[in-house]
Every structure is written in C-alpha cells, then in structure tokens.
Amino acid sequence: MATEVHAAEGATGYIIHHLTPLTVGEGFWALNLDTLFFSAALGGLFVWFFKRAAENATAGVPGLVQNFAELLIEFVDNQVKDSFHGKNELIAPLALTIFCWVFMWNFMDLFPVDILPLIGSIMGIDYLRVVPSTDLNATFAMSISVFCLIIFYSIKIKGPWGFAKELMFQPFGPWLLPFNLLLKLVEELAKPISLALRLFGNLYAGELIFILIALLPWYLQPVLSFPWAIFHILIITLQAFIFMVLTIVYLGMAHEDH
Amino acid sequence: MSINATLIGQMITFALLVWFTMKYIWPPLFDSLEQRKKKIADGLAAAEKGQESMQLAEKKAKGVLKEAKEQSSEIVNLAQKRANEMVEASKESAKKEGERLILVAKAQIEQEKQQAKESLRTEVAALALRAAEQILSAEIDKTKHQDILSKISNQLG
Numbered sequence: 001m002a003t004e005v006h007a008a009e010g011a012t013g014y015i016i017h018h019l020t021p022l023t024v025g026e027g028f029w030a031l032n033l034d035t036l037f038f039s040a041a042l043g044g045l046f047v048w049f050f051k052r053a054a055e056n057a058t059a060g061v062p063g064l065v066q067n068f069a070e071l072l073i074e075f076v077d078n079q080v081k082d083s084f085h086g087k088n089e090l091i092a093p094l095a096l097t098i099f100c101w102v103f104m105w106n107f108m109d110l111f112p113v114d115i116l117p118l119i120g121s122i123m124g125i126d127y128l129r130v131v132p133s134t135d136l137n138a139t140f141a142m143s144i145s146v147f148c149l150i151i152f153y154s155i156k157i158k159g160p161w162g163f164a165k166e167l168m169f170q171p172f173g174p175w176l177l178p179f180n181l182l183l184k185l186v187e188e189l190a191k192p193i194s195l196a197l198r199l200f201g202n203l204y205a206g207e208l209i210f211i212l213i214a215l216l217p218w219y220l221q222p223v224l225s226f227p228w229a230i231f232h233i234l235i236i237t238l239q240a241f242i243f244m245v246l247t248i249v250y251l252g253m254a255h256e257d258h
Numbered sequence: 259m260s261i262n263a264t265l266i267g268q269m270i271t272f273a274l275l276v277w278f279t280m281k282y283i284w285p286p287l288f289d290s291l292e293q294r295k296k297k298i299a300d301g302l303a304a305a306e307k308g309q310e311s312m313q314l315a316e317k318k319a320k321g322v323l324k325e326a327k328e329q330s331s332e333i334v335n336l337a338q339k340r341a342n343e344m345v346e347a348s349k350e351s352a353k354k355e356g357e358r359l360i361l362v363a364k365a366q367i368e369q370e371k372q373q374a375k376e377s378l379r380t381e382v383a384a385l386a387l388r389a390a391e392q393i394l395s396a397e398i399d400k401t402k403h404q405d406i407l408s409k410i411s412n413q414l415g
Contacts, residue, residue, distance in 0.1 A: 050287070
C-alpha cells in the first residue's frame with residue numbers, strides 16, 4: 001500500500017504523499033486528475049440533488065429534498081438581498097453554486113485522511129488528494145471566474161469609460177492619477193487572490209493538521225481528531241459562506257455606479 | 259501545489275455548474291418558494307378575514323339576542339299589565355253588578371212592602387167600613403151618608 005511505502009520514509013514522506021495530487025502530463029499542461037474528478041463528482045452530486053428538488057418543486061407542502069433545497073435557496077437569497085441591491089439574474093444562482101460547491105469540497109476534508117487514498121491504492125492509484133480546495137488550481141479557478149465577472153459587470157454597468165474613470169480618478173481625484181491607478185489595480189487584483197488563498201490556506205492547513213494527527217499513536221488520535229473535526233465543521237461552512245458573501249459583495253460593488 | 263491546466267478545467271466546470279444552476283435549478287425552486295409564500299399569505303389573510311366576519315356575526319347575534327330579550331320582556335310586562343287590568347275590570351264590573359243586584363232587590367223589597375201596605379190598608383178600610391156598616395146599619399143610610407163614608411175611607415187610605 002502506498003501509505004506504507006511512504007511510512008518507510010518517515011513522517012515527512014507520509015505528509016508529502018498525502019498532499020501530492022494525482023497528475024498526468026508535464027509542466028503547465030499537467031492535470032490534477034483527483035481535483036478534477038472530485039470537484040466534478042461533487043458538482044454532479046450538487047446538480048443531481050438540486051435538479052431533483054427543482055423537478056418536484058411544488059408550492060404546496062414540500063418534501064424532504066425540496067425542503068432542504070429551499071432552505072439553502074432562501075439562505076442564499078437572503079444573503080444576496082442583504083449585500084446586493086442591483087438587479088441581476090446571475091448573482092443568486094452563482095452564489096448558491098459557490099456555497100454548495102465549496103462546502104462540498106471542504107466537506108471532503110472530514111473523511112478520515114487515509115480512507116480514500118487507501119481505496120485508491122487498492123484500485124492502483126498511488127496518489128490521491130481528495131479535498132479539491134487544498135488545490136490552488138481549484139480555488140483560483142473559482143476566484144478568477146468571479147474576477148472575470150467583476151470586470152465584466154463593472155464595464156457593463158458603468159461603461160468602459162466609467163470603469164476607466166473609476167480606476168483613474170478614485171479615490172484621490174485626477175491629480176494623483178498614477179497613484180490612483182496603482183491603488184485600484186492592487187485593490188481589484190487583491191480580490192481574486194485573497195478569495196482563492198483564504199480558502200486554500202484554511203483547508204490546506206486543516207488537512208495538514210488531520211494528517212499530523214493521523215501520525216500520532218492510535219490512542220491519541222480520537223482525542224485530537226474528534227474536537228478538530230467538530231471545529232472543522234465550523235471552518236468548512238464558514239469558508240464556503242465567506243467565499244459566497246465576498247463574491248456577492250464584490251459583484252455588488254461592480255454594480256454600483258458612483 | 260503548482261498552478262497548471264487544472265485551473266482551466268476547473269473554470270470550465272465552474273462555468274457549467276453556474277450555468278446549469280441558473281437555468282434549471284434556481285428558477286423553479288425560487289418560484290415554488292414565492293408561490294408558497296403567496297399561498298401562506300393569502301391563507302393567513304383569509305383566516306383573519308374569517309375571524310373578523312365571525313366576530314362581526316357574533317356581535318350581530320348578540321345584538322339580535324338582546325333585542326329579542328327586550329322585546330320578550332316587554333311583551334311579558336304588557337301581558338301582565340293587561341291581565342292586571344282585566345282582573346281590575348272584572349272586579350269592578352262584579353262590584354257594580356253586585357251593587358245593581360242589591361239595588362234591584364231593595365227596590366223589589368220596597369215594592370213588595372208597598373204592595374203589602376196597600377193591601378193591608380184596603381183590607382183594614384174594608385174591615386173598618388164593614389164594622390162601621392154593621393154598627394151603623396140601622397141608623398145610617400148608605401146613600402145619605404155617602405160623603406162622610408168616602409171621606410173616612412180616604413183618610414184611612
């Protein structure tokens with residue numbers, strides 16, 4: 001088994017093995033198969049569940065599935081109504097997708113760290129990193145998509161000139177144009193980077209701690225991993241929530257015309 | 259931990275998911291939520307309305323009941339008064355009748371007394387006359403002393 005092979009190389013080997021993705025290809029064109037697979041599978045699960053709820057949606061007494069879906073829909077809708085005052089058909093479904101998808105990514109963190117890699121190794125897969133949000137590619141893919149939407153809506157709502165004006169003349173007026181531009185560029189670029197890195201950092205660290213706990217003697221593991229898992233339930237929800245709310249807020253800012 | 263083509267794959271997946279959610283998931287669920295909200299609001303409004311009308315009806319019923327009570331007590335009062343009046347009237351008429359009967363009886367008694375007196379007087383007169391006749395039959399000529407006799411008879415009458 002892969003874990004045992006690496007156990008021979010000591011704790012460092014075990015950790016590195018757990019954090020190494022299953023990759024095909026070389027250089028930039030390499031693909032992290034595990035990230036792609038798990039995120040797509042979780043996305044499929046999300047779509048399947050909600051599609052089922054949507055197909056059977058009735059205004060009468062809702063079933064269990066519909067009830068749960070509606071709970072989430074209403075929760076997301078309230079968040080959107082709180083932070084976003086424009087009119088946009090995309091924002092709420094986008095926020096729902098982000099929340100659910102990120103939450104499911106993060107949820108993978110709660111599976112015992114060895115179980116899925118173990119199953120993988122039985123099937124002949126040597127490396128398996130099951131939490132997509134511990135892959136920078138996944139978090140950046142999402143935050144860059146959001147960033148593109150921010151730019152798109154900024155230009156669409158304010159017009160190219162309006163957006164350029166905002167970049168050049170705010171916050172310090174036209175006399176400090178280069179400084180304004182620099183400041184604004186940093187501000188805009190900080191959005192996707194902070195979004196991606198916050199999620200990645202939290203989940204990577206969380207996963208690392210689970211791995212470290214897994215290295216301890218067996219009688220110590222439950223004592224530590226149980227409270228950490230409970231705490232982690234909060235973290236994974238919070239991170240999904242933060243990603244969603246910040247996306248809404250950023251897009252709301254893009255819609256505000258000064 | 260390096261950025262590679264996974265990024266692009268993830269972006270495509272994300273875009274597809276968002277598109278699908280936007281197109282097929284959000285609208286029906288959201289609509290059903292809105293519809294249910296409306297349904298519940300309508301139901302609550304109807305319930306409130308029903309309650310209001312019930313209260314109104316109750317009030318009305320109370321009013322009608324009160325009116326009926328008043329009316330019935332009025333009727334009872336009237337009937338009592340009427341009965342009293344009737345009793346009073348019948349007492350009065352009975353009294354009157356009694357008085358009348360007494361008067362009639364008295365008058366009859368008086369009349370009978372008078373009659374008795376009359377007949378008594380006539381008899382006494384006849385008796386006296388006969389006695390006088392017998393006494394005087396020898397001396398007095400009936401035709402001669404007619405004047406005196408009738409005078410006496412009148413005085414006796």
